[in-house]
Amino acid sequence: MAEKHGTLVIKIGGGRDLNHDAIARDIADLWHEGYRMVVVHGGAETTNIIAEQLGHPPQFITSPSGHVSRRTDRKTLEIFEMVYCGLLNKSWVERFQALGVNAVGLSGVDGRLWEGKRKKTVRAIIDGRKVLIRDDYTGTVEKVNVPLLTALLDLGYLPVLTPPAISYESEAINVDGDRAAAQTAIALAADTLLILTSVPGLLRDFPDESTLIRRIPAAQVEEYLPVAQGRMKKKVLGAAEAVQAGVGRVIFADGRVEQPVRRALAGEGTVIERRG
């Protein structure tokens, strides 16, 4: 069955406007058809809401180069774990179980599934001044525990993965979910990495959805960067990296619609691949 379709890694964004039911149904259908799949999910929007409710509202920091990221002190990390690993991961697993898919939810901490470097210091601009933050728990996934994923897949389980990852010093660290998904797709030599978000893909003229860019050859990705907005720039660069590292193709597609996964696999969305 694995041979029939190859491996598919699906990253589900953390936007609350995604069509969770439709995404789960599509994934379950494809799973029953014999696709070998790994799911990665986000949860930023829900984390912001719960953090507010717990009286520890989200803070964002801007790096000297203008990159915005979540300030992750230990308390934030714990809230992050509550929402990503508790509320959302178990909700996805329960949903898949109800659709007959034997899902297993894991964070990157479990079995050192996603291991990487913690940033010892984070440079930020606060009130116009450069500040060095030392108690931030963020980092980047560098290693994926492929034997654990392969063992679960071979036993018939659908892995449902979520940040945080774990540092080489065994601290839980907040990592970018898209990047973690890309590392997973690379490590599994996936045919396809599908990234579902709240937009139809890369738009030539954001937010005009009729200006969707359908194909980007990985080698020409630099030409498309000027039109990418905010986080999409990082996503597109990450996608090109993944393709260059051996992933068949990366698709950015709309997670808000009906049959979001099938439509994406049929070519809706923005496809980044080795050959245009």
Added chain:
Amino acid sequence: MAEKHGTLVIKIGGGRDLNHDAIARDIADLWHEGYRMVVVHGGAETTNIIAEQLGHPPQFITSPSGHVSRRTDRKTLEIFEMVYCGLLNKSWVERFQALGVNAVGLSGVDGRLWEGKRKKTVRAIIDGRKVLIRDDYTGTVEKVNVPLLTALLDLGYLPVLTPPAISYESEAINVDGDRAAAQTAIALAADTLLILTSVPGLLRDFPDESTLIRRIPAAQVEEYLPVAQGRMKKKVLGAAEAVQAGVGRVIFADGRVEQPVRRALAGEGTVIERRG
């Protein structure tokens, strides 16, 4: 290595006064000595605190027979998952990872690890009147996914398990952690089920800790029930059931002390076994 020591299931209670560092260190040491172990943890006290903070304070219901249990509507279940599966499970896994133990945290929903019956209705006494509650998500573990646990153990991972479980209809359900641990010990034919709580064991004259009962033959457990207080009654009965179903012995021991696991295995605490 498994042959050397047999299987040990350790249930860590949800009391915040347990000595988490000492428990983790003991478990890590035993793991490195070659014990085959499964950890199950609780989290009731922390759940109560977070539920208050989220404006959905814990509610407890009393059955017509006087049994008190947590009212688990869907919102409570979600908070429960945040605390048990998110905050606490990942904290335990991180702790074990830092001690060189490759832990993997799973709930009973993951891989249908703990499956059982959801109570379709819960009978309660509210303001002196009998009430039937239909939207409660509680139940009992009846089946344990032994192949998944065995696969993880054989691959060198320490399973760290936590409620909720999953119903036959694929709903996440709140279950008693001691009972889930006992079912796990039975399913694995464990030599020892160790239950760490905030008391030294069963006390003949509660709360006088000098009146600790050291041995209870499983066949004579009924004689000891009159001295058991509150939840301890249920724990002792469950322990006798586990022993009768094939677990070598069940030990209730103090989780607040130094070297809590080693001391329990050396005979401190209350030991329930087939032969007195």
